[in-house]
Amino acid sequence: MTAPLTIGVLALQGAYEAHAAMLRQLGATAILVRKPEQLAGLDGLIIPGGESTTFLKHLERAGFFDALTTFVQSTPTFGTCAGTILLAKEVGNPPQRSLAAMDITVERNFYGRQNDSVILQEPTTLPGGPLEMVYIRAPRIAHADPQVEVLARRNGDPALVREGHLLAATFHPELGHDTRIHQLFLDMTAKAKAEKPE
Ligand code: GLN
Numbered sequence: 001m002t003a004p005l006t007i008g009v010l011a012l013q014g015a016y017e018a019h020a021a022m023l024r025q026l027g028a029t030a031i032l033v034r035k036p037e038q039l040a041g042l043d044g045l046i047i048p049g050g051e052s053t054t055f056l057k058h059l060e061r062a063g064f065f066d067a068l069t070t071f072v073q074s075t076p077t078f079g080t081c082a083g084t085i086l087l088a089k090e091v092g093n094p095p096q097r098s099l100a101a102m103d104i105t106v107e108r109n110f111y112g113r114q115n116d117s118v119i120l121q122e123p124t125t126l127p128g129g130p131l132e133m134v135y136i137r138a139p140r141i142a143h144a145d146p147q148v149e150v151l152a153r154r155n156g157d158p159a160l161v162r163e164g165h166l167l168a169a170t171f172h173p174e175l176g177h178d179t180r181i182h183q184l185f186l187d188m189t190a191k192a193k194a195e196k197p198e
Helices: 016-025 052-059 061-074 082-087 180-195
Strands: 006-010 029-033 044-047 077-080 088-092 102-111 119-122 131-134 138-144 149-154 157-163 166-169
Touching (some): 016 029, 016 044, 016 180, 044 180, 052 061, 052 082, 077 082, 077 180, 082 088, 082 138, 082 166, 102 157, 102 166, 119 149, 138 157, 166 180
Parallel strands (some): 006 029, 006 044, 044 077, 077 166, 088 102
Antiparallel strands (some): 102 138, 119 131, 149 157
């Protein structure tokens, strides 16, 4: 039997507990990451939803921003909502700093009004039928480069995207019961681990 995957969940702020619970349900070891040193030894990382500006403030401390920028270049990482904003190469409304790892452009708070914070059922290319999408003051992915794979959309815009070892959702898959997206991330992480030179 192979050892369980060790997945970090960035726990500076925001919706990290529900991610950790879903990872444990799927048999992974979940570690709440609060310091840059904890990135060492992780097979993958989830950057949860929350407030991206607050994440950035916390990340300015103790070289965390630079450590995370390097980490996401080569280690499987899954961003949800604010996490997607952090992973994007370009951020608008207003522009802000990011880890600039994924070739997507996001507009913050595009679905920022109360009416736009909704639960939708939308088609996906993942097997198993439509996805439940929980939206909370969400960004819009306004542009994705051609190599970015779009797995689901909201109003025609990419909502769940994959680029190499990176996965990003503008919604909150950890707040529903559907574990398909977390399972996809674990599968991506297992594959990256198997291919990694020792
Ligand atoms: N509105 C938040 C931001 O701009 C994102 C909201 C979320 O993560 N649910 O950072």
